[in-house]
Amino acid sequence: xxxxxxxxxxxxDSSVAALLLKEQGYDVEGLFMVNWHDRTGTLTSNCxxxxxxxxxxxxxxxxxxxxxxxDLSEDYRTRVVDYMFSEYEKGRTPxxxxxxxxxxxxxxxxxxxxxxxxxxxxTGHYCRKGEKDEExxxxxxxxxxxxxxxxxxxxxxxxxAPALFPIGHLEKREVREIAEKAALPTASxxxxxxxxxxxxxxxxTFLQQKLQPRKGNVIEIFPTQHLFNEIDRSKFSKDELxxxxxxxxxxxxxxxxxxxxxxxxxxxxxxxxxxxNIGGYKEPLFVIGTNVDRNSVFVxxxxxHPGLNRKGLFVKQExxxxxxxxxxxxxGQERSFDVRIRYRQPLQKATLxxxxxxxxxxxxEKQRAITAGQFVAWYxxxxxxxxxxxxx
RNA sequence: UGUCCCAUGGUGUAAUGGCAGCACUCCGGUUUUUGGUACCGUCAGUCAAGGUUCGAGUCCUUGUGGGACAA
Numbered sequence: 001x002x003x004x005x006x007x008x009x010x011x012x013d014s015s016v017a018a019l020l021l022k023e024q025g026y027d028v029e030g031l032f033m034v035n036w037h038d039r040t041g042t043l044t045s046n047c048x049x050x051x052x053x054x055x056x057x058x059x060x061x062x063x064x065x066x067x068x069x070x071d072l073s074e075d076y077r078t079r080v081v082d083y084m085f086s087e088y089e090k091g092r093t094p095x096x097x098x099x100x101x102x103x104x105x106x107x108x109x110x111x112x113x114x115x116x117x118x119x120x121x122x123t124g125h126y127c128r129k130g131e132k133d134e135e136x137x138x139x140x141x142x143x144x145x146x147x148x149x150x151x152x153x154x155x156x157x158x159x160x161a162p163a164l165f166p167i168g169h170l171e172k173r174e175v176r177e178i179a180e181k182a183a184l185p186t187a188s189x190x191x192x193x194x195x196x197x198x199x200x201x202x203x204x205t206f207l208q209q210k211l212q213p214r215k216g217n218v219i220e221i222f223p224t225q226h227l228f229n230e231i232d233r234s235k236f237s238k239d240e241l242x243x244x245x246x247x248x249x250x251x252x253x254x255x256x257x258x259x260x261x262x263x264x265x266x267x268x269x270x271x272x273x274x275x276x277n278i279g280g281y282k283e284p285l286f287v288i289g290t291n292v293d294r295n296s297v298f299v300x301x302x303x304x305h306p307g308l309n310r311k312g313l314f315v316k317q318e319x320x321x322x323x324x325x326x327x328x329x330x331x332g333q334e335r336s337f338d339v340r341i342r343y344r345q346p347l348q349k350a351t352l353x354x355x356x357x358x359x360x361x362x363x364x365e366k367q368r369a370i371t372a373g374q375f376v377a378w379y380x381x382x383x384x385x386x387x388x389x390x391x392x
Numbered sequence: 393u394g395u396c397c398c399a400u401g402g403u404g405u406a407a408u409g410g411c412a413g414c415a416c417u418c419c420g421g422u423u424u425u426u427g428g429u430a431c432c433g434u435c436a437g438u439c440a441a442g443g444u445u446c447g448a449g450u451c452c453u454u455g456u457g458g459g460a461c462a463a
Contacts, residue, residue, distance in 0.1 A: 097425055343425085
């Protein structure tokens, strides 16, 4: 009998994953991860890992599987949280949960599970595993509303090999129903939110552990800025145009009007509306850029501000990751994909251009708030082909 | 100093003498395994003192504060 170790989190999804595997006849064991002890800046003070551990144990008992726990908080701190601070410090906006999957759940945790003699490792992610062209596929979950493949966009073939996603073909509603029928103690437990294992935090407060507040100016950039003028496209080569279309605007050298003050540019991210403390406008102000060296936050009025909507983005060569190595593009090649730049975003038509320095991604429609440090993932329909960190 | 104009939530603005409304901000909530977005909701105002009127944000007087022109 094949042995599967399930990452039981104390939530409904991993509970049902374990239950289904058990019903399918696997030798199932639960393994609970402790990744975070600190509560600094946490909003849900009553929601600590102890509660989750208790729930996970109750679930294990309920479906009659052994369970143990493993403390990975050391790795979580160095490989997820430190990365988070360092990215914010550089003025970029990281995605800790993508890192958590790559570095913890499908790395350290996976190793632990294999040490315990597991043939497979399962999680409660809404995504599916397939096989094609002699490699594993990471497929979107069938519940289009819950699809979590985006969070696994950095996994490798080696990480995918022992993985099982028992609930990827189900709708959230069905998962809850299964949990209810089996009377699992997690059946009606609220879905988790916020940074996984840390929870919902007030980000500026959380970041203040490492990043000191520093007063700086909020500067409004007007949509009439010459920066936004259409260029004469006949004067440039195709590759020059590609670079221009995929480059961010540089606001630090153009005229802008000081409209307020902030406590540190590194606390802000592109597309952000709340927290600027500036009123009196007809339409809301959005952050359209930050500069941590000058400690400036650049804002623009309204959803349609040209600085907020861009045609393309760039991923550095060393940041490109192919979930499906067979699909890797050659230098000079261009291909169409379905792309998203954030969780739950409907897939966007885009063309990828592989160049020596990296990947240029040009969208059919302008994209709102393209953010450095976030992940871009490209799909072929359901099939997550690759991903990378947005450089700019 | 003379004349004129203005004063409404934190901000920007509406209201023939007849229930002070809208937008932005803030705060709270919903959605969301990242940040962010979106959606819903609450709080909050007629510069001060008198007067006219059934009734004043609105008209009159004075004061206070700001702006413009004049020298």
